[in-house]
Amino acid sequence: MSGLGEARLERLRSLVDPETTAVVTMELQQGVVGPDALLPELVQRVAEAGTVEAAAKVCRAARAVGARVVHCTAEHRADGAGATENAKIMALIGKLRRERGLPTEAGTPGAALVSELGPEPADIVVPRMHGMTPFMSTSLDQMLRNLGTRTVVATGVSVNIGVLGLCLNALDLGYQVVLVRDAVAGVPAAYADAVIDNTLSLIATVTTSAELCSLWDTVQPENRP
Numbered sequence: 001m002s003g004l005g006e007a008r009l010e011r012l013r014s015l016v017d018p019e020t021t022a023v024v025t026m027e028l029q030q031g032v033v034g035p036d037a038l039l040p041e042l043v044q045r046v047a048e049a050g051t052v053e054a055a056a057k058v059c060r061a062a063r064a065v066g067a068r069v070v071h072c073t074a075e076h077r078a079d080g081a082g083a084t085e086n087a088k089i090m091a092l093i094g095k096l097r098r099e100r101g102l103p104t105e106a107g108t109p110g111a112a113l114v115s116e117l118g119p120e121p122a123d124i125v126v127p128r129m130h131g132m133t134p135f136m137s138t139s140l141d142q143m144l145r146n147l148g149t150r151t152v153v154a155t156g157v158s159v160n161i162g163v164l165g166l167c168l169n170a171l172d173l174g175y176q177v178v179l180v181r182d183a184v185a186g187v188p189a190a191y192a193d194a195v196i197d198n199t200l201s202l203i204a205t206v207t208t209s210a211e212l213c214s215l216w217d218t219v220q221p222e223n224r225p
Helices: 003-015 040-049 051-065 088-100 140-146 162-172 189-203 209-217
Strands: 021-026 068-074 124-128 151-157 176-185 205-207
Touching: 003 176, 003 205, 003 209, 021 051, 021 162, 040 051, 040 176, 040 189, 051 068, 051 151, 051 176, 051 209, 068 140, 124 140, 151 162, 162 176, 162 189, 176 189, 176 209, 189 205
Parallel strands: 021 068, 021 151, 068 124, 151 176, 176 205
Antiparallel strands: none
């Protein structure tokens, strides 16, 4: 490995110190990436890319070394109260809710995480009922700070809006951001790749699930929970 590659890995290793790192999953729910989701194209892309499997692998590795796993979910009321249609995508969601209901309605199976992610007992679930990003008007920031988090490891969907917003908000709030490339997805795939290469790579350290888990595998046993 070149000196440059070694330096990059050492920097990544320091960023993902389990004591100060939280893996954040974004909307990996039955009603978002499952068979009854609103966006079949996204579901297909997630399946083709193995996004859920990569995110689950990262979550398992994080738990094994004592890093926290936090799941950010989207839930909706059946009557839409508390939400607003102030953007094209919000208007589409509102229209679908009125016509046939939403698969992420609070209390329904669609609002739950996909089974591969758990949640496990030590995981934290932070739902939101409006907006597009998990830091806005939720307790996510306060909870991460109370846990001593300095680095947010981003996984989930979609790169088009939600993951982009998650990373930008985390950056603005002072966190280091690590993006797991194979544990995120967007549509079309070429657009998601372009967003990662031309935008997210400027604000986050981009890695893969294999690389990140390999680094955590080297954590000494006495330092594990």
